[in-house]
Amino acid sequence: MNLTPPQRPSTDELRLLADTGRWNVISTVAASKAGHIGGPLSAMDLLVALYFGQLRIDPAQPRHPERDRFILSKGHNAIALYTVLAQRGYFPESELASFDHGDSRLQGHPDMKLTPGVDASTGSLGQGLSAGAGMALGAKRRGLDAHTWVMLGDGELGEGMVWETVLSAPRFGLDNLTAIVDVNGLQQYGWPAGESDRFDRSEPLGHVDLGAVFTGFGWTVHDIDGHDFTAIFDAFDAAEAARNHAGRPSVILARTAKGRGVSFTEGTYTWHNGVATEEQLRTAKAELLEKGEVR
Template identity: 70%
Template structure:
């Protein structure tokens, strides 16, 4: 089982295509989330195409790396990446959120190979990932567990209970990635120092210092810079079996990244693009008329 390898140019092209698939799939379904799937897209592509030790043709291999999407409401972003990586035919995206689909609004590990944890209740994913990492140690397995969290959901208390436990047990085989897109679905009006149209969930707080206080190694990156993402993921991979501490990657991102009318606005946490908006997004993302979910 080896890493797939994609260049920065290939990842950028994949990201444009994947963002279009997210927007058009949600529009076709008539429901779904937009802002989070678009902000996390570059992170997911780097993981699945360059760093996770996985085999889409054998998704249940015991020695595979594990991935937990703690912010389960952004599942359409993960489904899109899984489809592009070869876990299932991208045509199946057209069934998203349908009653009999494997692609529900939140990931269900019983239905879709490639999903390692059923998620959706915010704040629980890090606990699941810590359990997987501890289980790997107890069973003397070498797989790495990764978990993607939202900056809003890390307001949940159980996140910090899990952060303490990961450090207490020295779990250097677990890496958390925080998608710091700076916006929640609901929140306080923006202040002068906020990036977007609502207050950052952690405005004025040094999240890196908090994780360091819990005994984690911290890496700060631009979550849309492919070179920075690659270096951070490589560093986290190298920590497994040697660092004696868990790692967190704090990725500064833009909610709704890649499409002008969705970027930096809390109103596109979820939403359905109109035909005119879809046409504009297709042009911005450079996607031909033949690409996308049938409408």
């Protein structure tokens, strides 16, 4: 049985999914007393768009051989992935309450041996794109109709192993490989912000023309607003249209805001991780859930 892309929800439906996902992130981390906040919130729109409007997957058959693959290279943002996997039906949303517990399937970093829907164990930054290139190459050589997607953080691009894959992927003609860089502008630590920076610390690669760099290495570049669902799907469609004939991998540079959607976390480097207080949770719930309830 071949898998088909899902019918894309409306923008309003996607926004509700994303905001509910953001609430699940901040409330789950608060309940578990540990976890990351800023990166999961910046990536949520991209993940919701992927899982509800792009990936050819079947939650009932998480190891289907023809499925598209997704690797969260910035594995410390696992709670965002778990939230979307739960929404998509890989496991009950109630299981999010076990996040980061010792006997849980939902560890602080994704574990492909534990969690349905996780295609690669990640956590050591910089390794996910290499794994994705291997999956894409394997799919080509085995004749599998699969597209491999990898999400990295902009701070993660400081890892040398990323650039080894950026260099080699075009030489293998991996047009069935798409990287998504969550360019959220903040790391856990960093230099003080300059005049051209967006937030309260200097952007990891904010002074580098990433599009020109990837183009020079032989990638097709799509530079978008990572919170605009129309722009996200336009980039996804372009990457999909290039699959298996363009000879070049694609990269989507998604400009996002770290901590997106919550007033006290957005654009603030100290919320790379953290545990919200009861008062902060009330604020977050009011800001994220338009109808005052989780769905």
